[in-house]
Amino acid sequence: MLTKKAKYGLKAMVHLAGVRPGETALVADIAASNQIPKKFLDAILGELRNAGFVHSKKGKGGGYMLARPPSDIGVGNIVRALDGPLAPIQCASKTVYRRCDDCTDETRCAVRLVMLRAREAIAEVLDKTSLEQMRELGESGDGVRSLVGGKAARQAMDMA
Amino acid sequence: MLTKKAKYGLKAMVHLAGVRPGETALVADIAASNQIPKKFLDAILGELRNAGFVHSKKGKGGGYMLARPPSDIGVGNIVRALDGPLAPIQCASKTVYRRCDDCTDETRCAVRLVMLRAREAIAEVLDKTSLEQMRELGESGDGVRSLVGGKAARQAMDMA
DNA sequence: ACAAAGTTGACTAGATTTATAGAGTAAAAT
DNA sequence: ATTTTACTCTATAAATCTAGTCAACTTTGT
Ligand code: FES
Ligand code: FES
16 A cells, blocks of 8 residues: 555656745745645655755745656655655565565465566556656546456456 | 564465364464464454454363355455554545545545555555465475566665 | 844654564364 | 364454644745
């Protein structure tokens, strides 16, 4: 489950992707537009700055701006910066792999092997989507219609 | 991120899928074999019983057994019973949908639209895998090798 | 140069969920 | 009745989410 930190962070990044390049957005404005608790957003944008996704400027005319064009920022990496690895379980992560203390033989752990597949599926979606694409999704508002399609997908959707 | 509850629950279910049909397994044994805190496992199996996945029997010769053949139990549904919806965010869930208080227009929320895709990808993996298949995965121990394949998948793997 | 206002940044604190342990209760078999 | 096992209830430590207070920096006006 995505934490609120990541959810708010993503919303803020989408907001920042919407301002004209070179201009900044105030934390107060981002918070108000997206109904995010301002103080929490302060902390979140701080982390995103430390991670190199955004730049900040203090004082009048200050605020936040993206450090790179939104087409260069992967959604998956934003989530990683805020919530940690995409993998549902750490032993299935490549970026922040950590051994499971329980589980004697990792290579035969059924849980891990299934979750490796899940991680791959998640990464396939999140790493293939740029911040720009994500923002466009919201603008056109179509959503799922234009997706993989097929009976299997629709069936899976009915129970997720 | 999958909680330890779900992780332990899945391991226990795999264990139960391994006992001969009609026989039972003791909580103490499952806990010892899989290095799970016994009391925690007690609670987890209790939830799985309430959810109808397993049956229990008290007294000598008692223990737990699967309520249905492992080929009839979807991994996704086990996770849902223990950790709640598969969707990374509740507004993207079909089973336990809940509106986001922030976000005025759900149909145009970029975060939700991306996470709908992520949910679909996760469900595609977890709902298509039965407990039996999951257990077989662990036995043959091959893991990722036999997966989707292709450059894209390998690339995504390198950073998840 | 100086003060004032605007804005990010850091530090603390309370409420809620997660992870684990302990002690004891209830049911079933012998 | 005794033993074996699942079940319940309570309690503690960590992580998450949110708010409040104050410090640090940057521009602007005088
Ligand atoms: S190795 Fe991580 S769950 Fe088994
Ligand atoms: S509607 Fe749920 S994140 Fe926007």
